[in-house]
Amino acid sequence: MELQYRLLDPRLGRDFPLPEYATTGSAGLDLRAMVDAPLTLAPGDTTLLPTGLAIHIADPAYAGLILPRSGLGHKHGIVLGNLVGLIDSDYQGQLMVSCWNRGRDTFTVEPGERIAQLVVVPVMQVALRQVETFTDTERGEGGFGHSGRH
């Protein structure tokens, strides 16, 4: 599908590549930290990073998810302050990345660095209908380890 975007930072597409799928099978588009200068993130700190990009998904049957990059998350402890960012289909503002250094070392975010990734996923909006009881299932209300560990 086509996704409309607006460039909010002139460096995108000039000094830094526009978001693109790295391979034909990639699910995510990398988002860049469009900070003016290197930004130091002490262990435990969280900062909101601009991406220089706005998207308008438009169709309520889709949403965007902002996810960590696995290399940054695993090796450097750089994940998202909100764990996962949810981008509504009617959101037209700048995509922002809540960047959390959950690691033990200081991390410096460089201008234009790929800091997170955007995945567009199908979504189903539901019609809520209140009932008094549900049709029985094998699981019923069992959860949270109810089926054991192994």
Ligand SMILES: O=c1ccn([C@H]2C[C@H](O)[C@@H](COP(=O)(O)OP(=O)(O)OP(=O)(O)O)O2)c(=O)[nH]1
């Ligand atoms: O990582 C994120 C998460 C959200 N957003 C934007 C897009 C999203 O559509 C909007 C609202 O997000 P959400 O509904 O998760 O936040 P909220 O705290 O409920 O804010 P609101 O009251 O604006 O819905 O903020 C981002 O840019 N980055």
Ligand SMILES: [Mg+2]
């Ligand atoms: Mg909300």
